[in-house]
Amino acid sequence: MFEHTLTDGTVWLTRPAAADIDRIVECCQDPDIARWTTIPSPYGRADAEYFLDGVVAPGWASEVPVWAVRTAADGPVDGMLGLHDRGPGVREIGFWLSPRCRGLGVMSRAVTLVCDFAFAPDGLAVARLTWRAMVGNQASAAVARRNGFRYEGLARLGGLQRGARVDEWHAARLATDPPGPADGWPAAVFGGGADA
Structure with a gap:
């Protein structure tokens, strides 16, 4: 797959590279990133190297890209946003963000860019984007809801984090769904979550 840099002039999404390893390791020391994701914890340089070689490179080769989130075209990594293959025409979106850019x-903005690219006929042309997060991750839920993802329910013990089963919230957006905030989310899911 041809690499695509996505930007709206405020946020830049680029393929993470070896020059980003130290910054990725630094970001992944944040307790909230470890709490809400499935990254190894503790997270070290070997984990970042494996991420670039074992996840990012094959992902770009098979239309499941991973982007570094930056707030300047040549700025440091402030987050990561990736797609995962969930069958023909379906991708799952996942992301994390450094503390300095939260709220x-x-x-x-990054999710908006990726949704536009994923649904575009000259992008990935997917029919469905899914999202899931561990119960309690209200900031992630707020981002998904704001970008038109519709709440689809609670999967009890539906996820696995470092060997432990966890409850998950699930949502999805179809190519035909409008991009703005989605109705129908339980207040307990997104209430109180900061704009990530």
């Missing part, structure tokens, strides 16, 4: 709308 500023950075991830909401």
Whole structure:
């Protein structure tokens, strides 16, 4: 797959590279990133190297790209946003963001860019994007809801984090769904979540 840099002039999404390893390791020391994702914890340089070689490279080769989130074209990594293959015409979106960019709308902008690219006929042309998060991750839920993902329910013990079963919230957006905030989310899911 041809690499695609995505930007709205405020957020830049680029393929993470070897030059980003130290910054990725630094970001992944944040307790909230470890709490809400499935990254190894503790997270070290070997984990970042494996991520680039074992996840990012094959992902770009098979239309499941991973982007570094930056707030300047040549700026440091402030987050990661990736797609995962969930069958023909379906991708799952996942993301994390560094503490310094939380609450500023950075991830909401990044997700908008990726949704536009994923649904575009000259992008990935997917029919469905799914999202899931561990119960309690209200910031992630707020981003998904703001980007038109419709709540589809609670999967009890539906996820696995470092060997432990966890409850998950699930949502999805279809190519035919409008991009704005989605109705129908339980207040307990997204209430109180900051704009990531």
